Amino acid sequence: MIPLARKTLIHEWRRFLPAMLAVAFSGLLLLMQAALVFGIFGATxxxxxxxxxxxxxxxxxxxxxxxxxxxxxxxxxxxxxxxxxxxxxxxxxxxxxxxxxxxxxxxxxxxxxxxxxxxxxxxxxxxxxxxxxxxxxxxxxxxxxxxxxxxxxxxxxxxxxxxxxxxxxxxxxxxxxxxxxxxxxxxxxxxxxxxxxxxxxxxxxxxxxxxxxxxxxxxxxxxxxxxxxxxxxxxxxxxxxxxxxxxxxTGAGLGVIFLAVVVFIVGAIITSQTLMGAIAGSVREYATLHALGVSLGSLRRVVLEQAAWIGVCGLIAGVLLSLALIGLAKFEEVPVALNLPAWIACAVLVMGIALVSGAAAVRALRSADPALLLR
Amino acid sequence: MSSLAATGLCMGYTSGKLRTEILRGLSLSVDAGQLTLIAGPSGCGKSTLLSILSGLQRPDAGSVVALGEDLFRGDRYARDRFRLQHTGFVFQGFNLFPALTALEQVMLPLGYMGVDDVAAQARGRATLEEVGLADRMHLLPAELSGGEKQRVAIARALVKRPELLFADEPTSSLDAANGQIVIDTLRRIAHEHATTVLCVSHDPRLVTHADRVLEMEDGVILGDHRITNNGAMAEEENTP
Structure with missing residues (x-):
C-alpha cells in the first residue's frame, strides 16, 4: 500500500505548516493556561x-x-x-x-x-x-x-x-x-x-x-x-x-477557567480552519481516487491520518514551547505547575481538535459536486 | 450486446430561482472494444453525463445499466465497489498526487483493490511500459511533461484492467502531438483489451480517431456516426 498520507505531508509540508503551527499554538495556550491555573491555585x-x-x-x-x-x-x-x-x-x-x-x-x-x-x-x-x-x-x-x-x-x-x-x-x-x-x-x-x-x-x-x-x-x-x-x-x-x-x-478562579474555555474554543476554530484549508488543497486528487472507486471511508482514513500526524507534530512543538516557557516562568518565580493528568488532558484536547478538523474537511469533499471537481 | 446503456436520463440544477436542465431524457448505448466519443460544445452536459454513467452522481430520472448491472439500484457503497472493480477514469487536469512518483500513482488504486505490493509493482511497471513511460517511472509529476502526465493518468486507470474506461476532455490541456498520442493510446486500449472507452470532448481533432461519435447538444444526443477506417464519417445510423 502506498503511504499516501505521509508522502503528501512530507512533500507538501509548506501547505500543512500553518495547520501544524495552529495546533502547536493551541496546545501551547491550553498548556500555559492549565499551568497558570494549577500554579496559581496550587499555591493555595x-x-x-x-x-x-x-x-x-x-x-x-x-x-x-x-x-x-x-x-x-x-x-x-x-x-x-x-x-x-x-x-x-x-x-x-x-x-x-x-x-x-x-x-x-x-x-x-x-x-x-x-x-x-x-x-x-x-x-x-x-x-x-x-x-x-x-x-x-x-x-x-x-x-x-x-x-x-x-x-x-x-x-x-x-x-x-x-x-x-x-x-x-x-x-x-x-x-x-x-x-x-x-x-x-x-x-x-x-x-x-x-x-x-x-x-x-x-x-x-x-x-x-x-x-x-x-x-x-x-x-x-x-x-x-x-x-x-x-x-x-x-x-x-x-x-x-x-x-x-x-x-x-472565588470569582478569580472562575475568571481564569472562563478564559481557559475561550482559549480552547478560539484554538479549535483557528486550527480547524487552517487544517481544512490544507486538506481542501488536495480535494481534486481525492475526488479522482473516489472516481476510481476508492470509498469515502478510505479517503477519510487518509485525511484523518494526515490530521493525526499534524496533531502529533503540532503537539510535540507545542509541548517543547510550553516546556521552555514553563522553565522561563519558573526562573522568573511565576507560579506555574502541571501534573501528568493535565498534560494528558491537554494532549487529548489538541489531538481532538486536529481530528475533528480533519473529519470536517472530509465532509467538504463529500458535499462537493463530482462533475465540477473532476475537471 | 452493449456494455453500457442509459435510458431517459434527466438532470438539472436549481440556482436561486433559476432552474437549469442539463440532461433532457437522454438515452444512449455504448459497445465494448470501441472508442466512443461524445462531442459537443462546452456546457452541453457532457461531464455531467459522464459522472452519471460512471455512477458518481445519481440522475434526477432515468437508469444506467453497466456490464448488466443497474447502477442506481444499489447504494453509494455498491457503486463505489462497482467503480473500484470495473472502471477507470482519465481527466483533463491529470489530477496526479504531487508527492507520488509515476509508479506510485499507478500502484495506488491497486492497494485499495487489495492487490499486494509486489504484484502491484509488477502490474504498475508493465502498464507504464505499455503507455511508453518505462524510463519515467520514478519521476514526480513536477518532473514530467503534460503529455507524460496524462499518460501516467491513463496508466493509473488502465492498471486496474477495467472493462469501462471514462475520459473527460483528456486532450484539452495538451498540444497536438501529445493529444494525438493520448487519443491513440485510448483507442488501442479499446481494441486490444476489448474495453469500453467512452470519451467526452469538444476537441474536433479527436473525431477522426474515434470508432464512433455521438453528437450532444442541449442535454440530448443529436447525431450518431460510425467512423470508417480511413477516418471518414459514415452515414448517420440513427438518432436516439
Whole structure:
C-alpha cells in the first residue's frame, strides 16, 4: 500500500505548516493556561503539598488553610492515642501586619510557625535542615525569594510584624501565597508575634506522620469519629479542598477557567480552519481516487491520518514551547505547575481538535459536486 | 450486446430561482472494444453525463445499466465497489498526487483493490511500459511533461484492467502531438483489451480517431456516426 498520507505531508509540508503551527499554538495556550491555573491555585495548598505530613487536623469545616482557627490542644492527645499515628507536630498560623522601610506601607502577611527540628514536617520539601535551624534564632523569618521586592527588605534586613522587630535570615522557593505573603518562623516566634500573646492558643493545625502501613483515610476517619472542636483530613483531601475553594468559591478562579474555555474554543476554530484549508488543497486528487472507486471511508482514513500526524507534530512543538516557557516562568518565580493528568488532558484536547478538523474537511469533499471537481 | 446503456436520463440544477436542465431524457448505448466519443460544445452536459454513467452522481430520472448491472439500484457503497472493480477514469487536469512518483500513482488504486505490493509493482511497471513511460517511472509529476502526465493518468486507470474506461476532455490541456498520442493510446486500449472507452470532448481533432461519435447538444444526443477506417464519417445510423 502506498503511504499516501505521509508522502503528501512530507512533500507538501509548506501547505500543512500553518495547520501544524495552529495546533502547536493551541496546545501551547491550553498548556500555559492549565499551568497558570494549577500554579496559581496550587499555591493555595502550598503548605500541604510541600509538607510530608499525611494527616491534618484543624478547625471543623475549614475550607482553605488561611481560614483556620485555633483548636484545642486536646486534638494532639487524641492524635497521639491513635494506633496509626507515629508523630504529631503543631503548626501555628497567624494573620499579621508587616511594616517594612518607609515607602512600602503596610502589608498583610501570613506567619507560619513551624517545628525547627531537622525532621519537621511542615515545608519539609522547600526548607533545608540548615534553614530550619536558622529559625531557632528569636524573631528570625524566611520568605519566598519572589516576595522580597514586595516586602521591601533584603535578606538580613529587618521589619516589623505586628509591632515586633523581625529579621529575614533567608529565602526559599515555592512558598508564595495567593493574596498575601507567607512568612515562615519558628513556633515560638509565631506565638510572640500573635497579637494575643504567647499562650499557645494560636495553634491552628496539628499534623501527623503515620506508622508504616497505616492508611491516612482510616486514621482521619477514626479521629473524626470522636472529634470535638476539630476535624481531620488526609493531606491530599485537604489540599483538594483548598484548591477547589479558591477555584470555585472565588470569582478569580472562575475568571481564569472562563478564559481557559475561550482559549480552547478560539484554538479549535483557528486550527480547524487552517487544517481544512490544507486538506481542501488536495480535494481534486481525492475526488479522482473516489472516481476510481476508492470509498469515502478510505479517503477519510487518509485525511484523518494526515490530521493525526499534524496533531502529533503540532503537539510535540507545542509541548517543547510550553516546556521552555514553563522553565522561563519558573526562573522568573511565576507560579506555574502541571501534573501528568493535565498534560494528558491537554494532549487529548489538541489531538481532538486536529481530528475533528480533519473529519470536517472530509465532509467538504463529500458535499462537493463530482462533475465540477473532476475537471 | 452493449456494455453500457442509459435510458431517459434527466438532470438539472436549481440556482436561486433559476432552474437549469442539463440532461433532457437522454438515452444512449455504448459497445465494448470501441472508442466512443461524445462531442459537443462546452456546457452541453457532457461531464455531467459522464459522472452519471460512471455512477458518481445519481440522475434526477432515468437508469444506467453497466456490464448488466443497474447502477442506481444499489447504494453509494455498491457503486463505489462497482467503480473500484470495473472502471477507470482519465481527466483533463491529470489530477496526479504531487508527492507520488509515476509508479506510485499507478500502484495506488491497486492497494485499495487489495492487490499486494509486489504484484502491484509488477502490474504498475508493465502498464507504464505499455503507455511508453518505462524510463519515467520514478519521476514526480513536477518532473514530467503534460503529455507524460496524462499518460501516467491513463496508466493509473488502465492498471486496474477495467472493462469501462471514462475520459473527460483528456486532450484539452495538451498540444497536438501529445493529444494525438493520448487519443491513440485510448483507442488501442479499446481494441486490444476489448474495453469500453467512452470519451467526452469538444476537441474536433479527436473525431477522426474515434470508432464512433455521438453528437450532444442541449442535454440530448443529436447525431450518431460510425467512423470508417480511413477516418471518414459514415452515414448517420440513427438518432436516439
Amino acid at each position: 495548598a502550598v503548605y500541604i503539598t510541600s509538607s510530608d505530613a499525611q494527616v491534618w487536623v484543624g478547625y471543623p469545616g475549614t475550607q482553605s488553610i488561611e481560614l483556620g482557627r485555633p483548636i484545642a490542644p486536646a486534638a494532639r492527645t487524641a492524635m497521639l492515642m491513635d494506633p496509626g499515628v507515629a508523630r504529631v507536630e503543631p503548626f501555628a498560623w497567624v494573620g499579621a501586619d508587616w511594616r517594612g522601610p518607609a515607602g512600602t506601607g503596610g502589608l498583610s502577611v501570613f506567619v507560619s510557625g513551624i517545628d525547627t527540628h531537622a525532621d519537621g514536617m511542615i515545608f519539609s520539601d522547600v526548607l533545608t535542615p540548615a534553614q530550619r535551624a536558622s529559625l531557632k534564632e528569636p524573631f528570625a523569618v524566611i520568605v519566598d525569594r519572589g516576595d522580597l521586592d514586595k516586602l521591601g527588605v533584603p535578606v538580613g534586613g529587618q521589619a516589623l510584624i505586628n509591632g515586633d522587630l523581625v529579621r529575614i535570615v533567608g529565602t526559599a522557593s515555592g512558598i508564595r501565597a495567593l493574596g498575601g505573603v507567607n512568612v515562615v518562623a519558628s513556633l515560638d516566634t509565631a506565638r510572640q508575634l500573635s497579637i494575643d500573646g504567647g499562650d499557645g492558643a494560636d495553634v491552628a493545625y496539628y499534623v501527623a506522620q503515620l506508622k508504616p502501613g497505616a492508611d491516612p483515610a482510616a486514621v482521619a476517619a477514626r479521629l473524626n469519629a470522636h472529634a470535638r472542636g476539630y476535624a481531620a483530613w488526609t493531606a491530599s483531601s485537604f489540599a483538594r479542598r483548598a484548591v477547589f475553594y479558591w477555584m470555585f468559591q
